[in-house]
Amino acid sequence: MPIVPDFPDAGRGAEDSDDHHGHGHGRRDRGAAPRGGPPFHDQSPSPQEPMDEPPPPASGPPNRRRGRGQPGGSAKSDGPASAGREKKRAGRDLKAAIGVGVGLGAVIVASLFVVRAVFVGVIVVAVVVGLWELTSRLQERKQIKAPLVPLALGGAAMVVAGYLRGAEGAWIVMALTALAVLVWRMTEPPEGYLRDVTAGVFAAFYVPFLATFVALMLAADDGAERVLTFLLLTVVSDTGAYAVGWRFGKHRLAPRISPGKTREGLFGAVAFAMAAGVLCMEFLVDGGTWWQGLLLGLAVAVSATLGDLGESMIKRDLGIKDMGTLLPGHGGIMDRLDSLLPTAPVVWLLLVIFVGGG
Structure with missing residues (x-):
């Protein structure tokens, strides 16, 4: 959860609008959508992110720009309306992103150096919320019902076991969590069983198990x-x-x-x-x-x-x-x-x- 905010026309703001933590690696060229098929989801304009305004009609001298007060003239960047458009085009609220990032950083550093057990709790909260976001998006977009309850309980136990019992404890809880996912899904009709439990085991590995290594470092x-x-x-x-x-x-x-x-x-x-x-x-x-x-x-x-x-x-x-909307600007x-x-x-x-x- 790096807390570098997103920026317009660069990094994730320009590619995936993912977040962190400006993890972007460059500008996005115009016309980057693949030919012969629809553009990537995050390349298509969303209702909140209007496309660039079309150029003014080709009337008058070709090399003369329209002024601010002329009909059809483009708004200057120092105007409030233009600032709002730039903010929307960025896809992120930069002030909110910075504020949330600073707040998260303060909580992390304070819990890390004051009481280690509190930082373990921070990891657990991040894991449970991350599992909720992932399983919710899987169900909404793919109708995959990865059981959240055993994942959340097993994920929290996995982090705590890793901190208290080391890698061996984490592996044991990971195995028990996978077994719990298999059993929990049996309470529903068999259609889609293999698909759902496969997604559940993947979610258990991807979020809590990998996060457990932070608890191992902390120990x-x-x-x-x-x-x-x-x-x-x-x-x-x-x-x-x-x-x-x-x-x-x-x-x-x-x-x-x-x-x-x-x-x-x-x-x-x-x-x-x-x-x-x-x-x-x-x-x-x-x-x-x-x-x-x-x-x-x-x-x-x-x-x-x-x-x-x-x-x-x-x-x-x-x-x-995005996987969720919990963190403004991120x-x-x-x-x-x-x-x-x-x-x-x-x-x-x-x-x-x-x-x-x-």
Whole structure:
């Protein structure tokens, strides 16, 4: 749940309108919709996001612009109406996005360094809400009924077990959660049983199990510093991708999945994350060295990008723009977790290899 807000015409605001945490990798070129078929869901104009106004009629000298007071003249960017249009075109309320991001960051940092048990509760809340968003969208768009009750209870237990009993406890609860999903679905007609339980097991792995690795990091002696390193590297990776991609992005990274991401943006994510990794391993993580920070930053940039692309694939399949509307200016909780979830096990594993389990 990186908390970098979305920005217009760049990053996710231009590609998936996903959220974070400006994880965009570049500008979206005009006419990016694939030929021979309908455009991607988030490329088509929504009722709240009007298309650019058509050019004025070709009357008068061709090189002369219409003034503000002339009929048909375009509004200047300093006018309130124009500002409103720009805000709508961005697809996000920037002030709300920044406010929500700052608030989330304050809650996370305070709970992380004051009382660790409170931060475990933050993880549990994020997991349960994320499961609710995911299962709700599956039912709305695909009529897939992944049972929420066993998923929510099992997901919460999974995070707590990971913090208290380690990886072994997390695996045991994961297996019990999958079994509970199979049994719970038996109370309904058999039609669609395999489809529903498959989606349920996938949801259990995708959200709570991956999130449990954050609790595993937290359980170490320097757990707060490890979790902070994980969060900082993911946010810095997203920010680097947005900044470099917006300024220099020309070559698309995965146009069929996320047209706004560019290879230049990926290089920016790698560079920013590797620099941040060196600082974090030198000054935050006990026993860390600079070269380990380089490897850690590289791994975070790759896993965060793949996580973002993975959720983009899910949303394109579902035909939705955001997983939810809970966070103003950001979308849903799952739109904040997309790059964090797959990055958590990567950071946990590398830190165990580099400096031990703590």
